[in-house]
Amino acid sequence: MNLILIHGRDQQGKNPSELKKEWLDTLKEGLSKNGLELPANVNIVFPFYGDLLDALSKDIRNPNSIAGVIAKGSIEEKQLSFYFEILSEMALNAQIDDKQIGDLIVGTREKGPLNWEWIQAIMRALDTHSPFGDFTLEKSTFDVFVYLTIDAIKSQINKFILDSIPQGPTVFVGHSLGSVVGYNVLQELAGQNIKKYITIGSPLGLLSIKNHLSTPLKMPPSVTGGWYNAYDERDFVALNSLDTVNFNITPSIVNSNHVKNKTKNRHGIIGYLNDASVAKEIYNALTS
Structure with a gap:
C-alpha cells in the first residue's frame, strides 16, 4: 500500500x-x-x-525571463483580482465587514479588485481581527495564484x-x-x-x-x-x-x-x- x-x-x-x-x-x-x-x-x-x-513563481516575476516577458502586462491585474477574491472570502468568514476594512485603509477608500490599498486593508483587518494575519501579510497567496492561473x-x-x-x-x-x-x-x-x-x-x-x-x-x-x-x-x-x-x-x-x-x-x-x-x-x- x-x-x-x-x-x-x-x-x-x-x-x-x-x-x-x-x-x-x-x-x-x-x-x-x-x-x-x-x-x-x-x-x-x-x-x-x-x-x-518557488522557482517557477520567481521566474514569472522576473521581467527578463521568457515567462516574465509572456506574463508582462497581464499578470498584475489577474493577481490583484485573485487576491481580492480569496481575501474577501476569508474576511467574510472571519465576520469582518467593510467598515472594519475601511478604517484600516491608507489612500483611496474605493472597494474593488484593482485597488491594492483596499486589498492591503483586508490583510490588516485579518491581522487585527483574526489569528490568520501571518498568512495574509506576507502576501502569501502568490504561489497559490500562479499554480491556479x-x-x-x-x-x-x-x-x-x-x-x-x-x-x-x-x-x-x-x-x-x-x-x-x-x-x-x-x-x-x-x-x-x-x-x-x-x-x-x-x-x-x-x-x-x-x-x-x-x-x-x-x-x-x-x-x-x-x-x-x-x-x-x-x-x-x-x-x-x-x-x-x-x-x-x-x-x-x-x-x-x-x-x-x-x-x-x-x-x-x-x-x-x-x-x-x-x-x-x-x-x-x-x-x-
Whole structure:
C-alpha cells in the first residue's frame, strides 16, 4: 500500500527529509491516541514540490525571463483580482465587514479588485481581527495564484507529482494547497486504485479556488474508496466545507468539522495530523 503525502504552500527552502519526518511524527502521534501504529508495509511517498513552485513563481516575476516577458502586462491585474477574491472570502468568514476594512485603509477608500490599498486593508483587518494575519501579510497567496492561473506552471507541478506515484493501491493525503494539487493530479491519474482521498485544511470550497478548477467538478475517477475532508471551523483557508453547497460532486464528500487545530493560525499540518480521528481515517484506509 502506498501513502502519498502532498504538502501545502510556502515550503520552499525546507529540507524535504525533515519535513517528511515532521508529517510522519505528527501522524504517529495521532495514531497513538487510538492505540495504533503506522502499518509496517506502507510505502510512504512525500513529493516535495516546494522548491520547484518557488522557482517557477520567481521566474514569472522576473521581467527578463521568457515567462516574465509572456506574463508582462497581464499578470498584475489577474493577481490583484485573485487576491481580492480569496481575501474577501476569508474576511467574510472571519465576520469582518467593510467598515472594519475601511478604517484600516491608507489612500483611496474605493472597494474593488484593482485597488491594492483596499486589498492591503483586508490583510490588516485579518491581522487585527483574526489569528490568520501571518498568512495574509506576507502576501502569501502568490504561489497559490500562479499554480491556479498559469497553466504551464500547473502542468509542471502536476507532472512532478504524477511521476512520483508508484503503482498499486494508494491513499492520498493533501493539506492546504496540496489538497488542490491532489485533486488536479487525481483527475489525471488513470488506472490507479486510490483507496481514499483525505483532505485536511482544504480551500477547495472557496469560490476563488473553484473558479480556477476544471468544470464540471467531479469525483476523480481513480478514487474508489471515497473522499474524507476534515477541517477546523476557525481555519480561514478551509472556511467552506466540501458539501453539496460548496463542492457538489457524486458521490458526495464526507466532511468532519471536529478538528481543534492548536497551531497559531488553526491551519498548520501539526494541528491536523495529530488529530485522533484524522489519523484513524488514514489508518483505516491503509488497512482496508
